[in-house]
Amino acid sequence: MSTSNEAALKKLQDALNALNSQSVSDLPSSQLANLEKGKAALYAEIQALQVMQMDERDADYTTLTTEFKNAKSELMNLSNWIAERKQRDQAIFSILSKGVSLALSLLA
Amino acid sequence: MQQLRKIPVLIFALFGLSACSVINDTLLMEEVSDFSRGVVELSAVIESEFGLAEELNTLGFMDNLQFQLELGGHPETSYKPLFQAKDIAARKSVLAALDGYAEMLEAVTSGQSISSVYTSLSGAVGNLKSMSSDNFNIDHSLSLLNSNQLVVGLSLFDELLILPDRDKRLLPIVQQGDETLKKAAVLLYFDIGAPADQSNKCSYTVPKNDLDADMTSLRLCKGGLRAIVKNAIDFDANIWNDKLAQTSKSSVEISSVRRDAIKRVVNIQKFGLEFDKLLNETQMTLIAMVAAHKSISETLEAAEGMKTVSLSATLKGVVFKEKLRDLVKLLSAVREELSSLVNSFPATKSVRTTTLMSQNTGNKNVDQQ
Numbered sequence: 131m132s133t134s135n136e137a138a139l140k141k142l143q144d145a146l147n148a149l150n151s152q153s154v155s156d157l158p159s160s161q162l163a164n165l166e167k168g169k170a171a172l173y174a175e176i177q178a179l180q181v182m183q184m185d186e187r188d189a190d191y192t193t194l195t196t197e198f199k200n201a202k203s204e205l206m207n208l209s210n211w212i213a214e215r216k217q218r219d220q221a222i223f224s225i226l227s228k229g230v231s232l233a234l235s236l237l238a
Numbered sequence: 239m240q241q242l243r244k245i246p247v248l249i250f251a252l253f254g255l256s257a258c259s260v261i262n263d264t265l266l267m268e269e270v271s272d273f274s275r276g277v278v279e280l281s282a283v284i285e286s287e288f289g290l291a292e293e294l295n296t297l298g299f300m301d302n303l304q305f306q307l308e309l310g311g312h313p314e315t316s317y318k319p320l321f322q323a324k325d326i327a328a329r330k331s332v333l334a335a336l337d338g339y340a341e342m343l344e345a346v347t348s349g350q351s352i353s354s355v356y357t358s359l360s361g362a363v364g365n366l367k368s369m370s371s372d373n374f375n376i377d378h379s380l381s382l383l384n385s386n387q388l389v390v391g392l393s394l395f396d397e398l399l400i401l402p403d404r405d406k407r408l409l410p411i412v413q414q415g416d417e418t419l420k421k422a423a424v425l426l427y428f429d430i431g432a433p434a435d436q437s438n439k440c441s442y443t444v445p446k447n448d449l450d451a452d453m454t455s456l457r458l459c460k461g462g463l464r465a466i467v468k469n470a471i472d473f474d475a476n477i478w479n480d481k482l483a484q485t486s487k488s489s490v491e492i493s494s495v496r497r498d499a500i501k502r503v504v505n506i507q508k509f510g511l512e513f514d515k516l517l518n519e520t521q522m523t524l525i526a527m528v529a530a531h532k533s534i535s536e537t538l539e540a541a542e543g544m545k546t547v548s549l550s551a552t553l554k555g556v557v558f559k560e561k562l563r564d565l566v567k568l569l570s571a572v573r574e575e576l577s578s579l580v581n582s583f584p585a586t587k588s589v590r591t592t593t594l595m596s597q598n599t600g601n602k603n604v605d606q607q
Contacts, residue, residue, distance in 0.1 A: 154483045162309050162484070163306050163312075164311065166302055166305055166306050167313055170313070173469065173473045177320055178318075180469070181320055181321060184325065184461075184462060184463075185322075185325055187425055187429065188325060191332045192328060195332045198418060199338070201418060205408075205411060208404070208408060208411065211407065
């Protein structure tokens with residue numbers, strides 16, 4: 131988070147803490163309602179600033195999404211390569227197994 | 239005949255070689271399968287946490303709104319969600335891409351997704367497996383071998399041809415994945431954040447973290463989901479504290495309402511602690527996820543003969559699995575507690591009704607003081 135945001139966050143938090151520390155038991159309802167309204171406004175600003183801090187990472191997430199997609203694509207290529215190899219090896223395997231079967235029959 | 243006598247020796251050697259390969263591959267498959275399932279579950283947990291934070295924020299907004307109305311105020315009624323759609327979309331995309339990577343990794347190591355070719359291959363292997371010792375008379379030189387065992391050994395032959403090459407090609411992808419995964423884990427770790435500053439430097443700057451070092455060494459300033467949740471809990475607890483202060487000098491009639499308010503102010507704080515524990519455990523699970531992925535690399539390196547598989551490396555996958563199991567339980571408890579807090583809204587209504595009734599019947603001790 132930038133220093134200005136950090137400073138703003140601190141000011142807002144200090145202000146909210148000050149409102150929270152007010153003794154409300156003796157306050158008339160109308161004043162308490164205003165106090166609660168003020169607290170809600172400060173709270174919303176604080177949360178917005180905290181979220182803004184997280185927003186700054188959005189671009190990094192986009193970059194990583196691309197990297198994961200690339201890795202997935204490489205795995206897909208590998209998967210296709212395995213499929214091709216299996217097809218080829220299956221043919222070899224078939225010939226070999228026939229050979230073994232033949233040898234076993236001869237021994238029988 | 240001399241030539242034929244060599245056949246059992248060759249077959250035996252082939253069988254032995256296949257068995258070794260299968261042991262390595264089984265370890266890899268188990269590690270990848272646990273990792274893949276774990277990643278999918280962890281992604282779902284993180285998505286839920288964002289949702290729960292939003293729900294908690296809504297609860298605070300509603301409690302504040304209601305209290306202001308009870309006091310006869312004119313509150314701002316338009317709700318602004320915590321997160322914008324683009325923030326959620328950026329995180330959902332990376333989690334979905336991470337899921338896709340993990341699932342594809344499992345598909346490559348297990349061969350399950352290459353369905354058509356694999357089905358036909360399974361058919362061929364199945365035919366071979368259907369041969370049994372009854373088909374042969376094994377009184378001769380093959381008598382040392384169990385022919386069924388031989389058939390099973392032969393069925394692994396196709397894997398034997400492919401696995402070394404597959405592992406060689408898989409290793410660089412997984413090694414690259416190590417880096418990307420750690421970056422994603424660090425970002426999510428920062429997103430989850432801290433409820434308070436973890437470094438003295440936070441009061442004047444942002445502490446420099448070595449992102450290549452162990453993630454447990456990261457020091458954060460207050461921020462992220464944990465801070466947002468703490469703010470929301472403090473905000474809501476404060477509303478209820480103020481309500482309690484308002485009723486402190488009221489008549490005995492509303493003592494039950496006061497009790498409800500006390501229960502609520504305590505419950506919301508207890509819930510805050512649980513929610514923070516969930517978020518902290520999620521950070522620990524992210525660290526375990528990175529370690530589990532690293533152990534997959536190590537298993538592949540071992541298959542390449544670059545190093546031996548250590549017990550500690552194998553345990554990393556187990557730790558991730560265990561942490562995740564506890565995390566899912568914790569999430570379920572937190573979800574239930576929040577739901578119970580949201581559903582206790584009628585208790586709030588009774589505070590208002592009783593307060594208004596007290597005021598209307600001349601019990602004006604609140605306003606008059």
